[in-house]
Ligand SMILES: N=C(N)NCCCC[C@H](N)C(=O)O
Ligand SMILES: O=C(O)CCC(=O)C(=O)O
């Protein structure tokens with residue numbers, strides 16, 4: 001359960017990454033320390049920064065720079081990969097098309113999902129079926145860079161999830177196999193326009209780049225633009241705690257499916273984005289999600305720790321996702 005945390009902790013995950021598949025992983029003191037930090041962060045904030053993650057700084061920067069270049073293009077170019085129901089909700093959405101709790105968000109984005117081929121997951125996959133137009137051919141390199149980046153994030157997320165599984169008292173591979181062995185990742189490249197100039201008057205309200213929401217799956221890796229403070233996380237007192245960018249780190253947070261799996265020991269924390277800076281902000285978000293057809297239920301080990309009663313209904317991840325994407329857009 002989120003507490004009245006005032007800041008978001010930073011965790012060096014390198015010991016976990018070094019030993020992620022060691023048979024005696026639970027006996028390693030370095031790993032045990034990371035696991036304790038993950039547990040505390042997930043209980044208190046549902047958010048944490050990671051360093052020592054092994055993804056080169058150059059790759060983290062390159063993907064943000066190419067995102068910036070993409071959004072800088074004229075609308076006619078960007079709309080060539082327009083998101084719609086026909087594309088399986090993949091592709092480009094302009095400012096105001098994504099809606100959170102009924103309010104249009106002040107961001108543009110490209111949404112990309114793991115491939116869904118015809119007939120996969122029986123009927124459940126149909127909504128998410130689409131060509132891969134979410135992989136733009138302009139700027140050149142974009143597609144290739146995206147693929148490299150997504151692979152690295154998938155690998156890192158799997159290893160962090162192993163640490164989280166241990167933190168919950170399970171085995172390291174607790175969240176693999178039927179739950180997350182074939183993760184239905186989501187990849188979003190997001191652009192937030194600079195704050196509008198208010199002629200010195202107090203603005204009646206901030207322009208909300210992305211309204212308060214929780215993420216849908218297991219674990220999100222956010223690669224934020226350096227130098228702009230815009231992401232905010234809500235604590236138990238209802239205060240919005242900033243998550244300022246720390247160069248070279250990812251901001252990680254828990255999604256709705258991990259809340260269910262942990263039977264509420266961990267929760268998906270509300271967060272939002274307000275870009276009050278005079279600069280355009282880019283953000284590259286990678287979402288590590290369960291298998292599309294995973295039937296997500298509280299883990300036995302978590303049920304035992306929480307008195308044996310299910311605090312949440314189970315969910316099929318694909319259904320949860322479809323219920324979100326089909327209501328997220330006004331186009
Ligand atoms: N795949 C994820 N998590 N995307 C996050 C978008 C959150 C905003 C969305 N309009 C909503 O209301 O959920
Ligand atoms: O822009 C950010 O920093 C976070 C974006 C986010 O929360 C999301 O896309 O789910």
Ligand SMILES: [Fe+2]
Nearest residue numbers: 213214215271
């Ligand atoms: Fe989010």
